[in-house]
Amino acid sequence: MIHAVILAGGKGTRFWPLSRETWPKQMLNIIGEDTLLRQTIKRIDGFHPPVNIWIVTTKNLIQDIGFHLKPLGKEAERIRFITEPAGKNTAPAIGLAAVIINKISPDSIMIVLPSDHAIKDRGQFHEKLKQAIKGAEQGFLVTFGIKPNRPETAYGYIQCGASYGKSSDGIFHVKRFLEKPDAEKAKAFIREGNFFWNSGIFVWKTTKILEAIETHLSGLSRGLKKISVRKDLEYDILSEIYSSFESISIDHGVIEKSRDVLVIPSDFGWCDLGNWTALSDVLERDERGNILQGNSIDIGSENCTVIASDRVVATIGLKDMVVVDTPDATLVSSKEKVQEVKKIVETLKKNNREEHLVHRTVERPWGSYTVLEKGSRYKIKRIVVHPKAKLSLQIHHHRSEHWVVVSGTARVTRGEEVFDVHANESTFIPISVKHRLENPGLIPLQIIEVQNGNYVEEDDIERLEDNYQRMKKE
Amino acid sequence: MIHAVILAGGKGTRFWPLSRETWPKQMLNIIGEDTLLRQTIKRIDGFHPPVNIWIVTTKNLIQDIGFHLKPLGKEAERIRFITEPAGKNTAPAIGLAAVIINKISPDSIMIVLPSDHAIKDRGQFHEKLKQAIKGAEQGFLVTFGIKPNRPETAYGYIQCGASYGKSSDGIFHVKRFLEKPDAEKAKAFIREGNFFWNSGIFVWKTTKILEAIETHLSGLSRGLKKISVRKDLEYDILSEIYSSFESISIDHGVIEKSRDVLVIPSDFGWCDLGNWTALSDVLERDERGNILQGNSIDIGSENCTVIASDRVVATIGLKDMVVVDTPDATLVSSKEKVQEVKKIVETLKKNNREEHLVHRTVERPWGSYTVLEKGSRYKIKRIVVHPKAKLSLQIHHHRSEHWVVVSGTARVTRGEEVFDVHANESTFIPISVKHRLENPGLIPLQIIEVQNGNYVEEDDIERLEDNYQRMKKE
Numbered sequence: 001m002i003h004a005v006i007l008a009g010g011k012g013t014r015f016w017p018l019s020r021e022t023w024p025k026q027m028l029n030i031i032g033e034d035t036l037l038r039q040t041i042k043r044i045d046g047f048h049p050p051v052n053i054w055i056v057t058t059k060n061l062i063q064d065i066g067f068h069l070k071p072l073g074k075e076a077e078r079i080r081f082i083t084e085p086a087g088k089n090t091a092p093a094i095g096l097a098a099v100i101i102n103k104i105s106p107d108s109i110m111i112v113l114p115s116d117h118a119i120k121d122r123g124q125f126h127e128k129l130k131q132a133i134k135g136a137e138q139g140f141l142v143t144f145g146i147k148p149n150r151p152e153t154a155y156g157y158i159q160c161g162a163s164y165g166k167s168s169d170g171i172f173h174v175k176r177f178l179e180k181p182d183a184e185k186a187k188a189f190i191r192e193g194n195f196f197w198n199s200g201i202f203v204w205k206t207t208k209i210l211e212a213i214e215t216h217l218s219g220l221s222r223g224l225k226k227i228s229v230r231k232d233l234e235y236d237i238l239s240e241i242y243s244s245f246e247s248i249s250i251d252h253g254v255i256e257k258s259r260d261v262l263v264i265p266s267d268f269g270w271c272d273l274g275n276w277t278a279l280s281d282v283l284e285r286d287e288r289g290n291i292l293q294g295n296s297i298d299i300g301s302e303n304c305t306v307i308a309s310d311r312v313v314a315t316i317g318l319k320d321m322v323v324v325d326t327p328d329a330t331l332v333s334s335k336e337k338v339q340e341v342k343k344i345v346e347t348l349k350k351n352n353r354e355e356h357l358v359h360r361t362v363e364r365p366w367g368s369y370t371v372l373e374k375g376s377r378y379k380i381k382r383i384v385v386h387p388k389a390k391l392s393l394q395i396h397h398h399r400s401e402h403w404v405v406v407s408g409t410a411r412v413t414r415g416e417e418v419f420d421v422h423a424n425e426s427t428f429i430p431i432s433v434k435h436r437l438e439n440p441g442l443i444p445l446q447i448i449e450v451q452n453g454n455y456v457e458e459d460d461i462e463r464l465e466d467n468y469q470r471m472k473k474e
Numbered sequence: 475m476i477h478a479v480i481l482a483g484g485k486g487t488r489f490w491p492l493s494r495e496t497w498p499k500q501m502l503n504i505i506g507e508d509t510l511l512r513q514t515i516k517r518i519d520g521f522h523p524p525v526n527i528w529i530v531t532t533k534n535l536i537q538d539i540g541f542h543l544k545p546l547g548k549e550a551e552r553i554r555f556i557t558e559p560a561g562k563n564t565a566p567a568i569g570l571a572a573v574i575i576n577k578i579s580p581d582s583i584m585i586v587l588p589s590d591h592a593i594k595d596r597g598q599f600h601e602k603l604k605q606a607i608k609g610a611e612q613g614f615l616v617t618f619g620i621k622p623n624r625p626e627t628a629y630g631y632i633q634c635g636a637s638y639g640k641s642s643d644g645i646f647h648v649k650r651f652l653e654k655p656d657a658e659k660a661k662a663f664i665r666e667g668n669f670f671w672n673s674g675i676f677v678w679k680t681t682k683i684l685e686a687i688e689t690h691l692s693g694l695s696r697g698l699k700k701i702s703v704r705k706d707l708e709y710d711i712l713s714e715i716y717s718s719f720e721s722i723s724i725d726h727g728v729i730e731k732s733r734d735v736l737v738i739p740s741d742f743g744w745c746d747l748g749n750w751t752a753l754s755d756v757l758e759r760d761e762r763g764n765i766l767q768g769n770s771i772d773i774g775s776e777n778c779t780v781i782a783s784d785r786v787v788a789t790i791g792l793k794d795m796v797v798v799d800t801p802d803a804t805l806v807s808s809k810e811k812v813q814e815v816k817k818i819v820e821t822l823k824k825n826n827r828e829e830h831l832v833h834r835t836v837e838r839p840w841g842s843y844t845v846l847e848k849g850s851r852y853k854i855k856r857i858v859v860h861p862k863a864k865l866s867l868q869i870h871h872h873r874s875e876h877w878v879v880v881s882g883t884a885r886v887t888r889g890e891e892v893f894d895v896h897a898n899e900s901t902f903i904p905i906s907v908k909h910r911l912e913n914p915g916l917i918p919l920q921i922i923e924v925q926n927g928n929y930v931e932e933d934d935i936e937r938l939e940d941n942y943q944r945m946k947k948e
Contacts, residue, residue, distance in 0.1 A: 017788070297821050299814050312803040312829045314491070314818040317811030321792075325804055329786040332806050337791030340773050344788040347771050355786050372846045372854060378880045380846060380854065380922055402878045402900050404924040406852045424926040426876050426900065448854055450878040450922045452898040 001052065001108040002133065003206075004044050005097045008037055008057040008065060008115040009087045013345040013356070014275045017329035018307065021357045024061065025273065026115035027068050030307075031282045036273065037065070038072060040115045041079070047126050051111070054101065056082045056093045067365050085239040091253040092245045094202075095213050095220055099228045102206040109136050110209065112202040112250075118282045120269025128266045132203035135164070135171060135262045141212060141255060142203040143174075145196025145263040146270045151186035154274060156198035156251070158263050159189075174261040177251065196265050198251065200272065209254070216257045220245055276322040277335045279305050294325070303335075327360040327370075365468040366391050367444070379456040383437070385410075385445040390438035392466035399453030399460060401429040403437070408445035411438040434464055475526065475582040476607065477680075478518050479571040482511055482531040482539060482589040483561045486830075487819040488749045491803035492781065495831045498535065499747065500589035501542050504781075505756045510747065511539070511589045512546060515553070518587075521600050525585070528575065530556040530567045541839050559713035565727040566719040568676075569687050569694050573702045576680035583610050584683065586676040586724075592756045594743025602740045606677035609638070609645060609736045615686060615729060616677040617648075619670025619737040620744045625660035628748060630672035630725070632737050633663075648735040651725070670739055672725070674746065683728070690731045694719055750796040751809045753779050768799070777809075801834040801844075839942040840865050841918070853930040857911070859884075859919040864912035866940035873927030873934060875903040877911070882919030885912040908938060 010024035019025040026037035034042070037055075044051050057065050062083050069076040082097055094112055101110060111129065119125050128144060135142040145158045161175035177198065181189065189195035202209075214221040223241045227233055246253075255261055271281045280303075283291045290301055294308030301318040308325045315323060322338050324331045331341060348356040361370040366389035372380040385391070385408075393413065403410065404426040411420050412427055413436035420440070421427050429435045431453065439445035453460075484498035493499045500511035508516070511529075518525050531539050536557050543550040556571055568586055575584060585603065593599050602618060609616040619632045635649035651672065655663060663669035676683075688695040697715045701707055720727075729735055745755045754777075757765045764775055768782030775792040787799045796812050798805045805815060822830040835844040840863035846854040859865070859882075867887065877884065878900040885894050886901055887910035894914070895901050903909045905927065913919035927934075 017786075297818055299817055300811065311801075312491075312822065312827070314803065314805045314807075314815070316805070316807035316814050316818070318795075318806060318808060321806075323806050327785075329788065330799055330804060331788045331790070332792060332795075332797050333788075333790035334792060337774065340790050341788070343773055344771055344790070348786065353786070373856065375856075375880070375920075378922070380856075382847065382849075382854075400898055402876075404876045404878075404926075406849070406924070406926060424874055426902065426924075428900065446849075448852070448922075448924045450880070450900075452878075452880060 001105045002049060002111065003052045003054060003101045003105065003108055004111045004113055005054045005056060005082075005094065005101070006037070006040050006113050006115050007090060007093055008055050009061065009084065009093065010116070011087065011345075013342045014339075015273075016341050016345050016356060017324055017326045017331050020355075020359055022060070022064060023359055023363075027064070030273070030279065031118055035068070036118075037068065037115045040113055040117070041069075041072065041075070043113070043119060043122055043125065046122075047129065052105075053079045054082060054097060055079055055115075056084060056097050058084045058087045063365075064363065067363065083235075085235070085242045088242065088245045088247045090250045091213070091217060091220060091248045092223075092242065094209065094250050095217075095224045096227065098206040098209050098213075099224045102210065103228060105206075107205055107207050109133055110204060110206050112204075114200050114272070116273045117199075117201070118269070118271040118273060120282075122268075124266070124268040128264050128268065129203065131169065131171060131264055132262075135264070136203045136205055136208070139205065139208055140164075140260050140262045141208060141258055142262045142264065143255070144199040144201050144266045144270075145172075146199050147265055147267040148190055148195065148197050151183060151190045152197065153180055153183055153186050154277075155272065156180055157186075157189050157195045158198050160194045160196065160263060160265065164262050170265060172263050172265070174263050177256040196263065197270075199266070199270055200251070202250070202255070208260075212254050212258050212260075216254045217246075217248070220248075220253070275341070276305060276324065276333070276338045305335075329355040364391075365389070367439075369449075372448075374456065377453065377456065379451040381449045381451070382406075383445075383447050383449055385437060385439040385447075387439055387442050387444060390467060391436060392461075392463040392468075393434060393436040394464065395432060395434045395462045396429075396453070396460050397432055397462070398455035399451045400431045401435075402450040402452070403427050403429070404448045404450075406446045406448055408439060408443050409441045410445055410447060411440045412436070413438070436465075475579045476523060476585065477526045477528060477575045477579065477582055478585045478587055479528045479530060479556075479568065479575070480511070480514050480587045480589050481564060481567055482529050483535065483558065483567065484590075485561065485819075487816045488813075489747075490815050490819050490830065491798055491800045491805050494829075494833055496534070496538060497833055497837075501538070504747070504753065505592055509542070510592075511542065514587055514589045514591070515543075515546065515549070517593060517596055517599065520596075521603065526579075527553045528556060528571055529553055529589075530558060530571050532558045532561045537839075538837065541837065557709075559709070559716045562716065562719045562721045564724045565687070565691060565694055565722045566697075566716065568683065568724050569691075569698045570701065572680040572683050572687075573698045576684065577702060579680075581679055581681050583607055584678055584680050586678075588674050588746070590747045591673075591675070592743070592745040592747060594756075596742075598740070598742040602738050602742065603677065605643065605645060605738055606736075609738075610677045610679055610682070613679065613682055614638075614734050614736045615682060615732055616736045616738065617729070618673040618675050618740045618744075619646075620673050621739060621741040622664055622669070622671050625657060625664045626671065627654055627657055627660050628751070629746065630654055631660075631663050631669045632672050634668045634670065634737060634739065638736050644739060646737050646739070648737050651730040670737065671744075673740070673744055674725070676724070676729070682734075686728050686732050686734075690728045691720075691722070694722075694727070749815070750779060750798065750807070750812045779809075803829040838865075839863075841913075843923075846922075848930065851926065851928065851930070853925040855923040855925070856880075857921050857923055859911060859913040859921075861913055861916050861918060864941060865910060866935075866937040866942075867908060867910040868938065869906060869908045869936045870903075870927070870934050871906055871936070872929035873925045874905045875909075876924040876926070877901050877903070878922045878924075880920045880922055882913060882917050883915045884919055884921060885914045886910070887912070910939075 012019040012024040015025040132142040157178040159175040160172040164171040289303040291305045296308040306323045345356040367385040370382045486493040486498040489499040606616040631652040633649040634646040638645040763777040765779045770780045770782040781798045819830040841859040844856045
């Protein structure tokens with residue numbers, strides 16, 4: 001059996017302000033029509049033999065990622081989820097997945113796919129994957145080395161050693177792994193020719209990686225064994241075990257120390273979307289080297305990435321810059337320093353702001369809401385409810401709500417009454433009256449909600465009934 | 475008699491997106507608490523003998539400038555307005571003011587003050603003004619030359635000639651006027667020492683400037699004579715005369731060609747706020763040379779100006795840049811190229827957008843409104859009505875309106891009814907029903923308006939009664 005394990009955790013910092021803590025970059029459609037996560041899932045489509053798909057993510061993201069996959073329809077139903085109590089980098093995530101998969105499908109092949117990569121040539125990727133699976137079946141840890149087209153300093157490198165098998169197979173033993181180099185070193189690597197970018201995509205047997213973890217990360221291995229011996233693992237116990245794990249990458253913790261590593265040099269149009277500058281490698285640029293998206297007007301900029309939304313973003317005479325505009329936050333950075341965006345996110349967090357955490361538009365299982373304005377004692381939201389969806393039956397203790405239906409039909413429960421409100425009609429929900437909003441129709445329901453009260457925060461909600469098993473947070 | 479004529483026209487391009495066509499830079503409080511226009515008016519305060527104040531502006535701005543001066547209270551009542559049918563640069567504006575003032579107060583002294591200057595030392599400004607008035611009384615055209623503290627290339631220069639009167643008076647004949655120099659020339663001017671920045675502030679007799687216009691701008695002079703012979707000048711006639719005027723500055727058209735020009739070297743902390751880069755001369759900078767205003771977070775930028783509003787603007791590693799963020803438009807420009815902002819404004823105009831024309835918050839005589847969101851078939855506004863103020867009695871033919879009172883009390887006229895709506899209550903105005911919103915209270919009234927209809931533009935308004943003599947545009 002072959003299992004693809006997609007790593008889909010993350011803190012939403014590196015593509016801030018488009019990514020947020022509750023909306024990390026794999027949920028963004030920054031390249032192409034679809035999101036990075038859904039692209040990663042589709043990357044396996046058509047591979048023979050068929051592959052089981054697993055997604056490993058953290059507890060705070062699991063529900064949103066579930067909703068996020070709904071557009072995949074039937075395809076989504078066969079995906080299984082593994083929930084980490086907290087993000088601990090890739091080694092614990094991969095170890096946990098290996099233990100769980102190994103239990104239901106012993107000694108099977110596991111493909112590890114980060115969810116923030118772009119791969120242009122899916123056909124060639126499948127070819128290389130087949131080779132890798134052969135290597136994995138022979139008991140090796142197999143990775144892909146990407147043929148570098150420039151002396152990039154943002155990636156780690158792999159140096160090839162001797163051929164494995166026939167030299168025409170194009171599979172090599174790894175001589176050594178190298179950290180992100182400086183410009184000098186990177187140029188030397190390119191000249192030498194047997195250096196490749198470390199792709200972070202791996203293929204191995206579950207048993208083999210668990211052995212390697214046992215050899216090189218004994219603490220993690222002990223915890224994983226505790227997990228593997230239990231029949232049903234309660235979340236609290238997993239959480240306790242997990243809290244003892246060191247936060248470490250599988251590369252640093254295991255692969256770089258192991259001797260049984262093969263590398264398959266590849267050229268399938270790979271890119272690791274590590275931060276904003278990586279976009280220039282995958283998106284088309286204009287004749288001045290710019291990527292201009294959304295409502296952007298530029299005069300004479302060069303080598304810039306401007307991601308606008310509805311608001312006008314005017315740029316003049318910029319060089320090597322990134323400008324990203326969202327409804328509640330804007331980033332303007334030199335490309336050179338853009339990795340420091342994590343410090344911006346830290347500052348926002350420290351100041352108890354929300355711009356690192358959520359977007360102005362928040363996706364919910366029943367639709368979405370957008371905060372249009374928040375003032376003293378009031379908040380205005382646009383709420384969209386999917387056809388046939390309903391919000392929880394709820395009570396607010398500190399606010400009343402005015403609802404104006406802009407399009408569609410709202411079915412409103414208010415106290416003991418149930419009535420329909422049509423487009424261009426409104427209704428009022430007094431403080432402490434239980435209520436529910438529902439879209440009985442076939443087109444989306446759109447309402448404007450004006451909240452009034454002494455306290456208009458999201459946590460003033462008491463859920464009495466919910467279709468989505470949420471009894472605390474909206 | 476002494477008359478100060480404040481030039482307050484402009485197209486709102488150079489400080490876009492803070493300035494707009496309907497809200498040019500003199501109405502901005504970009505330096506200090508008060509707006510540039512009100513600072514200019516206050517600059518005359520305490521001058522002896524007392525000075526009459528006139529404001530020359532264009533027809534499209536006159537009403538907003540009137541409302542804009544209300545905070546001056548009694549002071550505003552003594553200001554007289556001259557309305558140009560269209561902006562034609564400074565020569566026609568000054569000529570028109572001279573003709574009008576000369577008619578009611580023949581052969582008086584006229585001080586010309588642009589409304590976009592900063593002057594730090596008002597006391598010294600008054601001293602120099604007194605000297606200038608003496609020169610003007612002797613029949614000279616008098617200007618101020620600002621002592622340069624750097625080889626600035628954004629200003630024109632004046633070269634001093636021989637002393638006028640006693641050399642201790644510090645008044646000189648002008649040897650010549652010089653266009654904005656290149657960096658080389660500017661440095662040479664500074665080395666020579668007898669070069670000063672052309673301040674654009676003038677003092678002269680009305681009769682003298684009209685004579686000079688007659689000599690150097692005969693077309694303008696003929697038009698002004700037609701104006702001066704009429705007892706009552708109808709707007710249509712003025713408009714016709716004005717349309718024939720060439721658009722030209724008083725500097726180029728008259729002063730630079732005249733021989734009777736005196737210059738008073740001055741050092742009263744003058745700055746011409748010509749564009750965004752000028753802010754660095756008047757606002758305090760941090761230790762890295764940055765000006766950071768509003769909700770801005772910076773990491774390691776140098777020599778930058780960041781003007782944020784409520785939304786977070788995060789900047790990283792920028793050099794010599796201007797970033798200006800407003801609710802509906804953002805500008806990111808190199809300082810070097812920021813004068814090209816006028817091309818951005820042209821593009822917006824050409825594309826029939828509104829971001830060059832109005833702000834998301836529009837000031838009205840009765841208060842203000844802010845468009846929070848516009849969608850297909852709906853528009854959401856926050857409306858603030860000043861205590862005791864009322865909007866016009868009006869009808870909309872294509873939209874109904876839901877009003878939710880957020881704070882204060884609304885007196886609503888709807889058809890034949892008149893009733894009060896209190897905080898946290900709402901009401902509904904159906905299509906084609908005459909209505910009026912009024913604040914009968916002592917605190918500002920704040921309502922959220924949700925418009926619904928096939929057409930939700932500002933021009934769907936029929937005014938039946940208005941306290942502010944507006945029967946067309948809100």
